[in-house]
Amino acid sequence: MLNPHFLICSLLLSFQALTYITAIDSDFVHQIDRNLLGLNKKKEKLSHFKFYWHDILSGQNPTSVRVISPPLNLNTTTFFGFVNMIDNPLTMGPELSSKLVGRAQGFYASASQSEFGFLMAQNFAFIEGKYNGSTITIMGRNPALNKVREMPVIGGSGLFRFARGYAEASTHWLDYKTGDATVEYNVYVFHY
Ligand SMILES: *[C@@H]1O[C@H](CO)[C@@H](O)[C@H](O)[C@H]1NC(C)=O
Numbered sequence: 001m002l003n004p005h006f007l008i009c010s011l012l013l014s015f016q017a018l019t020y021i022t023a024i025d026s027d028f029v030h031q032i033d034r035n036l037l038g039l040n041k042k043k044e045k046l047s048h049f050k051f052y053w054h055d056i057l058s059g060q061n062p063t064s065v066r067v068i069s070p071p072l073n074l075n076t077t078t079f080f081g082f083v084n085m086i087d088n089p090l091t092m093g094p095e096l097s098s099k100l101v102g103r104a105q106g107f108y109a110s111a112s113q114s115e116f117g118f119l120m121a122q123n124f125a126f127i128e129g130k131y132n133g134s135t136i137t138i139m140g141r142n143p144a145l146n147k148v149r150e151m152p153v154i155g156g157s158g159l160f161r162f163a164r165g166y167a168e169a170s171t172h173w174l175d176y177k178t179g180d181a182t183v184e185y186n187v188y189v190f191h192y
């Protein structure tokens with residue numbers, strides 16, 4: 001038969017273990033008031049950014065370089081497996097000579113065997129005005145031959161802390177010979 005004394009003892013012990021675990025947990029993570037981050041004073045707003053992304057593969061100063069080539073034995077028409085590292089200029093207007101507002105840093109990679117479908121992993125690092133030093137992070141799928149491609153904004157830094165939203169990319173200009181391209185980006189982002 002179960003000894004009632006033993007039962008109470010083990011109940012007390014497990015309660016102690018529970019509070020001990022909770023104490024460890026609370027050193028690791030705390031619920032905090034949003035006022036502590038000044039979020040009570042700031043209203044979440046929705047911003048629309050429009051700029052042009054220049055993928056420059058040709059010439060003496062490319063901003064987009066092939067760092068991994070597709071495996072030769074795969075023989076796909078989509079260059080499945082290649083990776084390009086980018087530090088692409090972002091400008092206000094479609095001309096490369098127009099005002100520089102930031103750079104797109106990251107990589108894109110062919111992730112589809114049946115169409116031109118790229119994995120885009122890039123940070124938009126802005127230098128313009130109050131956005132100087134703030135970044136928006138994009139991670140998404142880019143079926144590059146489609147007229148408009150949508151990619152999620154998965155976060156950001158600086159003025160874009162807690163950011164969420166999406167970007168729409170549409171090709172403005174493409175040189176089929178060199179692969180150089182100018183892409184219009186419209187980014188819709190909630191941020192504080
Ligand atoms: C690649 O595939 C195509 C058909 O999909 C074929 O015509 C061609 O010979 C292949 N090339 C090689 C190197 O295997």
Ligand SMILES: *[C@@H]1O[C@H](CO)[C@@H](O)[C@H](O)[C@H]1NC(C)=O
Binds near residue numbers: 132
């Ligand atoms: C952006 O900030 C950096 C570092 O604070 C500064 O050196 C640079 O001049 C700023 N750029 C612009 C365009 O304001």
